[in-house]
Amino acid sequence: YKFLSGMHLNDTKNELGVRKDRHESLGRGFLGLAAFENIMNDPNIDEIPLILETIDDSLWAEEIALLRSMQGRRKA
Template sequence: MNDSKHPFASRKDRHEEIGRGTLGEAPFRRLILDPRLRHVPKILETPKGDDGADADIRNLTLLRSFRERSR
């Protein structure tokens, strides 16, 4: 899972943090909340930058918050 630095059909695959790219949060919220996908493993492919694990924690926290907000 990753947001995109470039718009759809730009033919560029440049990853961005969840919710900070051209896709925004909405498609990720739908993926997280879709019961058909609940048990499907997901791979986080976001930039790490200088803070490495902190970036992963930030993105995972956001993704998990979608589930919490829907309860």
């Protein structure tokens, strides 16, 4: 994390390894919501800017609220 200066957040329409970058709304792709919950609770990225990069701008407010609601929900 030493050299990470920002992250773009989006789910993906494609499976791992297909060498395509097709964005999807959070929780509607192959990553799923658990991946974003892990990101939102990783103390190593607390000070790193997160940029929402999903495909449906009508969902942006909902997705931002969802991400914020995930903070503090650490899995045991």
